[in-house]
Amino acid sequence: MNILVIDDSKLMRKMVSAIIADAGDQPYVASGAEQALLMLDKKNIELIFMDVEMPKMNGFELTRLIRSKKRSWIPIIFLTASTDDSHLTKGIESGGDDYIMKPINSVVLAAKIKAMARIVNMKKELDTVNRQLLRLTNVDALTGIMNRRGFNESLKRDWKNHTRERKEISMVFLDIDNFKAFNDNYGHQRGDECLKQFSAVINTQLKRPMDTLARYGGEEFVIILPNTTLDGAALIGSYIIDALADAKIEHQYSPVAPYLTASMGITSSRFSAKNENMFIQQADQAVYKAKKQGRNRYSVYEPL
Numbered sequence: 001m002n003i004l005v006i007d008d009s010k011l012m013r014k015m016v017s018a019i020i021a022d023a024g025d026q027p028y029v030a031s032g033a034e035q036a037l038l039m040l041d042k043k044n045i046e047l048i049f050m051d052v053e054m055p056k057m058n059g060f061e062l063t064r065l066i067r068s069k070k071r072s073w074i075p076i077i078f079l080t081a082s083t084d085d086s087h088l089t090k091g092i093e094s095g096g097d098d099y100i101m102k103p104i105n106s107v108v109l110a111a112k113i114k115a116m117a118r119i120v121n122m123k124k125e126l127d128t129v130n131r132q133l134l135r136l137t138n139v140d141a142l143t144g145i146m147n148r149r150g151f152n153e154s155l156k157r158d159w160k161n162h163t164r165e166r167k168e169i170s171m172v173f174l175d176i177d178n179f180k181a182f183n184d185n186y187g188h189q190r191g192d193e194c195l196k197q198f199s200a201v202i203n204t205q206l207k208r209p210m211d212t213l214a215r216y217g218g219e220e221f222v223i224i225l226p227n228t229t230l231d232g233a234a235l236i237g238s239y240i241i242d243a244l245a246d247a248k249i250e251h252q253y254s255p256v257a258p259y260l261t262a263s264m265g266i267t268s269s270r271f272s273a274k275n276e277n278m279f280i281q282q283a284d285q286a287v288y289k290a291k292k293q294g295r296n297r298y299s300v301y302e303p304l
């Protein structure tokens with residue numbers, strides 16, 4: 001573990017560092033708040049030993065500052081000469097996790113390092129699992145692309161960037177043509193297979209990591225294209241039509257073509273949607289138009 005010792009006494013810093021090194025861990029030192037914050041920015045500190053009695057900013061104050069700044073939790077153990085019980089309460093309330101009485105007993109200190117290392121490792125495992133879970137909750141289990149929830153999060157982020165940077169953002173809303181007839185005739189298993197193939201074909205048409213393809217629900221998909229003009233989005237629409245024609249996913253029950261096609265609605269921020277929801281509505285309206293015009297095409301949103 002990387003352990004930071006914050007103490008205004010050089011002797012204490014030396015002594016505690018020596019015990020840490022003996023325990024097989026990596027000590028770093030800081031004489032006060034300024035150095036400590038610098039260290040926390042530079043090094044991946046996993047545990048802090050914090051002197052309480054320091055000039056300028058004391059250990060409690062510094063702990064409060066660290067807790068308010070740092071997003072991830074680092075255990076903080078106070079080193080204090082005070083034997084007052086209320087002192088302990090104050091320390092825990094300021095965000096500390098434990099404390100050791102001065103004069104420092106090297107056996108006690110080494111034991112606390114071991115105990116904290118266990119907690120730190122548990123926290124790391126928990127963080128990893130949480131990250132995996134978070135990713136899973138945003139992914140559509142069938143197609144492996146983003147689900148509605150992931151889409152909502154991405155759009156929120158991209159829309160925010162758009163309003164800040166004032167760059168055009170576009171959206172393509174896709175609806176597979178005659179998917180009900182596909183399911184009714186080929187069965188749901190092949191229907192699922194078809195959704196997988198469809199999303200894979202669409203995915204190949206998106207070249208930038210900033211683009212998001214998501215399954216909106218059922219046979220509806222949506223693409224968010226940040227920093228993309230309406231013409232750019234229309235180009236992607238025509239590429240998708242070509243790609244589906246090349247892929248030829250069989251659909252003999254479609255009146256449109258012997259293979260799977262889609263109707264698409266395209267919009268961009270140039271139509272001044274007030275918010276994300278209105279933006280989606282515009283794209284959805286354009287899909288309706290594409291369907292009315294005969295499907296297997298894209299249609300651009302037209303303001304009334």
Ligand SMILES: [Mg+2]
Nearest residue numbers: 008051053054
């Ligand atoms: Mg001191």
